[in-house]
Amino acid sequence: MTARTANDKVLFEARHVAKRYGGLVAVADVSFRHFEGEVLGLIGPNGAGKTTLINLISGTQEPTSGTLLFDGRPLRGLPPFRRARLGIGRTFQIMKPFPGLSVLDNVTAGALFGREPERAMPSARNAAAHWLDFVGLGDKLAQPADALGGPDRKRLELAKALALKPRLLLLDEVMAGLNAVEIDEVVDLIHRIRDGGTTILVIEHVVKAIRQLSDRLLVLQYGQLIAEGTAEEVLDDPKVIEAYLGRRRS
Amino acid sequence: MLILQVLANGILLGGLYAVVALGLALVWGVLDIINLAHGAFIMLGGYIAYYLFTGLGLDPFASLPLVMAAMFVVGYLIQWGLLNFLVRAPMFNMLLVTFGIDVVLTYLAQLLFSADLRTIRPAYAGTNFQLLGVTIPWANLMAFAVAILLTGLLALFLQRQRWGRAIRATAQNLGAARLHGVPPRFAYALTFGIGAALAGGAGTLYGVVAQLTPYVGVPLTAKSFAIAIIGGLDNPLGVIVGGMVLGLAEAFGSLWLGPTYRDAVSLGLLVLVLIVRPTGILGRAA
Amino acid sequence: MRALTWLLALAAVAALALVPFTLSPVIVQFGISTLLLAVLAQGWNIIGGFTGYASFGNSVFYGLGTYGTAVAMAQFRLPFWLGLAIGAVVAVGFALLLGLPVLRLRGHYFAITTLALSEAVAAIIANLDITGRNTGLILPLIRGDTMFYELSLGLVLLATLSVLWLSRSRFGFGLIAIREREDAAEVMGIPTTLYKTLAFGLAALFSALAGGIHAYWITFIDPASAFDISLNVRMIIMAVFGGAGTVIGPVIGALMLSGVAEVLASYITGVASLFFGLVIIAAVVFTPRGVIDAVRKLPRRGLAYFLDTVRETRL
Numbered sequence: 001m002t003a004r005t006a007n008d009k010v011l012f013e014a015r016h017v018a019k020r021y022g023g024l025v026a027v028a029d030v031s032f033r034h035f036e037g038e039v040l041g042l043i044g045p046n047g048a049g050k051t052t053l054i055n056l057i058s059g060t061q062e063p064t065s066g067t068l069l070f071d072g073r074p075l076r077g078l079p080p081f082r083r084a085r086l087g088i089g090r091t092f093q094i095m096k097p098f099p100g101l102s103v104l105d106n107v108t109a110g111a112l113f114g115r116e117p118e119r120a121m122p123s124a125r126n127a128a129a130h131w132l133d134f135v136g137l138g139d140k141l142a143q144p145a146d147a148l149g150g151p152d153r154k155r156l157e158l159a160k161a162l163a164l165k166p167r168l169l170l171l172d173e174v175m176a177g178l179n180a181v182e183i184d185e186v187v188d189l190i191h192r193i194r195d196g197g198t199t200i201l202v203i204e205h206v207v208k209a210i211r212q213l214s215d216r217l218l219v220l221q222y223g224q225l226i227a228e229g230t231a232e233e234v235l236d237d238p239k240v241i242e243a244y245l246g247r248r249r250s
Numbered sequence: 251m252l253i254l255q256v257l258a259n260g261i262l263l264g265g266l267y268a269v270v271a272l273g274l275a276l277v278w279g280v281l282d283i284i285n286l287a288h289g290a291f292i293m294l295g296g297y298i299a300y301y302l303f304t305g306l307g308l309d310p311f312a313s314l315p316l317v318m319a320a321m322f323v324v325g326y327l328i329q330w331g332l333l334n335f336l337v338r339a340p341m342f343n344m345l346l347v348t349f350g351i352d353v354v355l356t357y358l359a360q361l362l363f364s365a366d367l368r369t370i371r372p373a374y375a376g377t378n379f380q381l382l383g384v385t386i387p388w389a390n391l392m393a394f395a396v397a398i399l400l401t402g403l404l405a406l407f408l409q410r411q412r413w414g415r416a417i418r419a420t421a422q423n424l425g426a427a428r429l430h431g432v433p434p435r436f437a438y439a440l441t442f443g444i445g446a447a448l449a450g451g452a453g454t455l456y457g458v459v460a461q462l463t464p465y466v467g468v469p470l471t472a473k474s475f476a477i478a479i480i481g482g483l484d485n486p487l488g489v490i491v492g493g494m495v496l497g498l499a500e501a502f503g504s505l506w507l508g509p510t511y512r513d514a515v516s517l518g519l520l521v522l523v524l525i526v527r528p529t530g531i532l533g534r535a536a
Numbered sequence: 537m538r539a540l541t542w543l544l545a546l547a548a549v550a551a552l553a554l555v556p557f558t559l560s561p562v563i564v565q566f567g568i569s570t571l572l573l574a575v576l577a578q579g580w581n582i583i584g585g586f587t588g589y590a591s592f593g594n595s596v597f598y599g600l601g602t603y604g605t606a607v608a609m610a611q612f613r614l615p616f617w618l619g620l621a622i623g624a625v626v627a628v629g630f631a632l633l634l635g636l637p638v639l640r641l642r643g644h645y646f647a648i649t650t651l652a653l654s655e656a657v658a659a660i661i662a663n664l665d666i667t668g669r670n671t672g673l674i675l676p677l678i679r680g681d682t683m684f685y686e687l688s689l690g691l692v693l694l695a696t697l698s699v700l701w702l703s704r705s706r707f708g709f710g711l712i713a714i715r716e717r718e719d720a721a722e723v724m725g726i727p728t729t730l731y732k733t734l735a736f737g738l739a740a741l742f743s744a745l746a747g748g749i750h751a752y753w754i755t756f757i758d759p760a761s762a763f764d765i766s767l768n769v770r771m772i773i774m775a776v777f778g779g780a781g782t783v784i785g786p787v788i789g790a791l792m793l794s795g796v797a798e799v800l801a802s803y804i805t806g807v808a809s810l811f812f813g814l815v816i817i818a819a820v821v822f823t824p825r826g827v828i829d830a831v832r833k834l835p836r837r838g839l840a841y842f843l844d845t846v847r848e849t850r851l
Contacts, residue, residue, distance in 0.1 A: 084725035098716035113725030339849035354813035517656035
């Protein structure tokens with residue numbers, strides 16, 4: 001475990017969180033803490049329950065049992081839009097731009113309705129333009145959002161979440177489908193977001209990226225937390241290796 | 251004994267409602283078209299039967315095949331000549347156009363037939379028989395029997411007959427329809443025609459046991475929609491269940507609230523069903 | 537908006553306002569009907585065009601407004617403005633109350649539920665004594681189509697200005713986001729349930745006021761005419777043909793389509809509604825994206841525009 005003193009502030013905490021659908025268990029008794037300013041990585045084989053966990057935090061779904069605490073207050077019963085206003089922003093794995101709107105308008109929504117929102121349209125648009133600049137889409141403001149290519153769509157997703165001025169940013173596989181150069185660019189972007197004071201939870205499959213990004217790493221399998229620690233500790237853990245590759249004779 | 255009477259009324263009504271909804275459920279389940287003019291087709295079928303009766307003295311149960319044939323042609327032409335051009339448009343457009351057709355048919359009926367209430371009254375209308383202390387009108391019983399018969403025939407048709415299987419295949423995908431040797435345009439027109447024919451048949455029966463006005467269309471469409479949701483879109487027999495639920499609800503609603511609240515009861519039930527369980531209660535989610 | 541646009545708008549409004557003083561009474565009556573339909577179209581525009589919830593039963597608000605005003609004036613001898621207010625309160629209350637469960641439905645479920653709701657309310661009203669059951673109510677008579685014309689014009693202005701405000705406000709932006717992708721809108725901080733319901737209430741408000749004006753103008757109302765189902769398809773096609781989600785589209789659509797139907801009907805008397813149904817069908821098949829889209833592309837593509845449209849949507 002990274003050295004964390006009792007004085008480090010916990011921004012988000014999950015306590016014995018579970019999500020069941022009838023007989024199927026998506027998340028089973030997950031507990032962890034996410035410290036303010038930390039980049040926490042979340043990895044695990046497909047179907048491990050990672051996206052479900054993000055859905056539970058963002059409010060898209062409610063847990064069957066357990067507690068989620070943001071800044072000390074329980075999130076249960078708060079609809080997604082309230083959590084966004086509190087400062088929980090997320091991206092979607094299957095990206096969800098507003099198809100009929102321009103790139104700028106897509107992000108303006110976040111600036112208008114997020115934490116510390118702009119109240120007037122012109123200032124909201126300005127804020128949106130700033131975030132689009134930040135992610136590298138500054139030259140594509142007027143384009144229709146559904147005309148963007150893959151990597152640009154991811155940047156748009158990111159800008160939309162950033163416009164909310166989130167305190168906790170949930171990234172769901174933003175690197176999927178990117179080449180090595182693009183991955184480096186996104187890692188750099190995430191570092192800059194972290195430097196701005198945002199706490200980040202990153203779900204990723206790309207090992208190189210997760211190593212570079214994470215202060216700590218959580219590993220989920222079949223809805224359960226099977227490992228927790230720094231990247232070096234976790235990625236050498238035989239349980240983790242087995243989860244990904246099956247039993248391995250070293 | 252009153253309860254038994256109301257129960258009997260509800261069941262008889264339920265059978266009628268099953269055939270009322272059948273055409274809509276078929277077209278919706280197979281073609282994914284929600285025909286908001288379905289009730290108007292029923293109304294039209296009823297008026298055709300009415301004028302065949304008053305003009306030519308044809309007993310409605312005898313003219314039933316004629317009415318169905320006539321409405322089949324109407325439905326076939328509407329699908330072939332109009333609706334086939336909107337199949338790949340958003341569902342909203344189809345709703346709007348079929349609603350427009352309903353409006354046109356309603357006004358035509360108002361012009362041609364006037365707004366007076368009409369019922370088909372053959373000689374045996376108004377005669378009853380008694381069973382276990384319950385009064386059952388002969389006309390209603392016959393309508394019920396024909397309704398169940400038509401429903402069963404449709405089920406058989408979809409299972410056994412070549413065209414029927416082709417229609418079911420069309421519900422899966424158009425390629426499968428082609429495999430059965432049926433061009434999609436024809437399969438669509440055929441299905442819609444059958445739906446209209448069933449509506450026509452239902453209209454004939456409706457004209458005997460209830461009253462026809464040019465305005466019965468929309469409530470009947472809404473009730474058909476409710477029945478299709480309750481009964482599911484997969485199986486004609488599910489429509490019988492849905493019809494029974496609605497028929498019984500109306501019968502008991504009439505008992506408790508009064509007969510003039512009939513429509514309000516079933517429409518209220520529709521709203522409730524949609525709010526509580528829009529994905530359907532039996533059968534495939536619509 | 538540019539100064540020129542404002543000037544043109546002002547000129548158009550002035551021209552419309554002068555109609556009762558310059559044109560024949562028949563045209564004034566046509567004007568009143570058309571203007572009230574334009575209000576309905578704008579009302580639909582708010583919930584259907586902006587928010588993306590295509591209601592097929594906004595006629596219920598029109599009917600409630602009609603009956604609210606009529607009951608207030610015929611049964612309780614209240615003045616017109618109070619009757620209007622009561623009609624509006626009833627309709628908006630209904631929208632806010634039933635909006636909550638009904639707006640959870642999507643697409644065609646929402647469409648048919650609103651349609652059924654409209655029929656259900658009509659059926660209930662036809663049973664109540666206070667509303668005169670099926671026979672209906674008679675309101676106090678007042679002569680003066682001019683007053684009703686200017687009132688209707690004023691309501692169209694009010695509705696259109698509200699839609700203009702929507703197109704520029706944070707609230708309207710939220711509605712558009714809901715229309716484009718509701719689940720994404722939610723996680724971006726937009727209170728979707730609240731906004732949808734407010735939009736529904738706003739649509740109800742304008743529809744009810746139109747109904748109230750119509751009631752006093754016509755003097756006699758009954759359930760069939762107050763809750764006329766065909767109003768729904770007319771208001772929708774006017775809004776869609778003119779341009780759903782635009783500010784002036786529904787008004788243009790209302791004026792154009794009413795005009796076309798009237799002209800056609802003048803060749804065969806008294807069947808404007810029938811021709812309207814045919815106009816609707818033609819509009820949906822050939823100009824599903826609205827007249828503005830057609831006008832923009834016709835010069836380049838000519839008749840091929842219509843052929844292409846049909847080819848895209850045919851089986």
